[in-house]
Amino acid sequence: MTGQNHGTFYGVGVGPGDHELLTLKAVRVLSSCSCIYVPVSKFSRQGYVGEVARRYAGFDCEIREVVFCLSANTTERSRHWHETAVEIAARLRSGKDVALVTLGDAMLFSTYIYLLRALRDVDPGAAIETVPGISAYSMAAALTDVPLGQGKQSLLVMPAVTDMAEIESAVVDGRGLVLMKIGARLQAVIDVLERLGALERSVFVSRAGLPGQRVETDLRCLRDADEDAGNLAVIIVQASESRA
Amino acid sequence: MTGQNHGTFYGVGVGPGDHELLTLKAVRVLSSCSCIYVPVSKFSRQGYVGEVARRYAGFDCEIREVVFCLSANTTERSRHWHETAVEIAARLRSGKDVALVTLGDAMLFSTYIYLLRALRDVDPGAAIETVPGISAYSMAAALTDVPLGQGKQSLLVMPAVTDMAEIESAVVDGRGLVLMKIGARLQAVIDVLERLGALERSVFVSRAGLPGQRVETDLRCLRDADEDAGNLAVIIVQASESRA
Structure with missing residues (x-):
């Protein structure tokens, strides 16, 4: 069960690339989290999602990069998401609200879906909320x-x-x-x-x-x-x- | 051509039914328009889209109902949209910005699509901007x-x-x-x-x-x-x- 003092994990779809297409909910959630994860790949840095995180993060919010695992090896991919989920679960248990920003809509072809599953496996009782975004x-x-x-x-x-x-x-x-x-x-x-x-x-x-x-x-x-x-x-x- | 003093018509997708899922752009546009059209049907009144219009409309904004035409007769439907488009075009020519609120995403199975086409026919130079919404x-x-x-x-x-x-x-x-x-x-x-x-x-x-x-x-x-x-x-x- 979710402990009363545990934090919530938010998967936040931040829309395609126009800052005005963020939802009110995305803005509220990002402004209130203790930590925001920004996905980056080996080939590209934070780009638009990083900009959004920095724009709306509260004063003492920690912004962390999480490297996309694009490996064709599914075992390696799973291990990667598992490790990130373990790290996030520890933060939630310490009472922190954590967000991951994801381009477009959170449940439509996004890497957030893999992290969501990994977190459900690692901590079945974790409070998780998905914020849909404009595709x-x-x-x-x-x-x-x-x-x-x-x-x-x-x-x-x-x-x-x-x-x-x-x-x-x-x-x-x-x-x-x-x-x-x-x-x-x-x-x-x-x-x-x-x-x-x-x-x-x-x-x-x-x-x-x-x-x-x-x-x-x-x-x-x-x-x-x-x-x-x-x-x-x-x-x-x-x-x-x-x-x- | 669009005259410099003509208003802009906005088709605003306001999302499914959660006020927090409006985009920042939807809020800005609705707050600044002189007139907001709210679609109603013969069977239902303004509901959620009407609430959104009233919540974000500026002090002197006029809120008007536009009755959905659900007629199976396509000529009747076209005439209906044409008449609404003529009314809106007149407002735009008088320099007013006008919005239509529509449930969900504006370009996905919405009646706004019919109105958009009718307005393009009536006034090919009209400035029209579509604001996507969460489906x-x-x-x-x-x-x-x-x-x-x-x-x-x-x-x-x-x-x-x-x-x-x-x-x-x-x-x-x-x-x-x-x-x-x-x-x-x-x-x-x-x-x-x-x-x-x-x-x-x-x-x-x-x-x-x-x-x-x-x-x-x-x-x-x-x-x-x-x-x-x-x-x-x-x-x-x-x-x-x-x-x-």
């Missing part, structure tokens, strides 16, 4: 006037562009589609959309809300783009009218 | 610890439970699934999930953030529920582990 695709839709879905149209969100056949099948179906983690496959995706006549109902947004934000309503403009143009990018393919 | 399913995931998607799992969001075969096919595929607008078909959905052995990976949340919020991690508890238990409800079916 990058919601902001992309808002920036381009392209709805994610309307009427009875269903929407397929693909968090990684690896299965081109699945993309093709969704486009042929006329389904609404969100493609994330496009990376190096940007030109291949544009090829598919062009071949299937779906470019007219597609838009592209990268680095939504961040410096260098790029919005393209004609994906042909991306034909000469740099190799890294697909990073932090979202493509929305609007459902065809016949599915409305 | 009900993001809050449902946060309340239940059930991720919407992780790794390379794709997520299918179905805004209306009408095509039981599509639900069945998604469940058999082991895909992550969000079911919205369940309404009177709640028992039929539970039947399908039980038959396919997917109840263990399903959760139910209704009225997320609103008075009467209900969270069920065992859908069997809903077998004796009232006929209206499926209203304002979301079911999340977690992707099967094999798709992770």
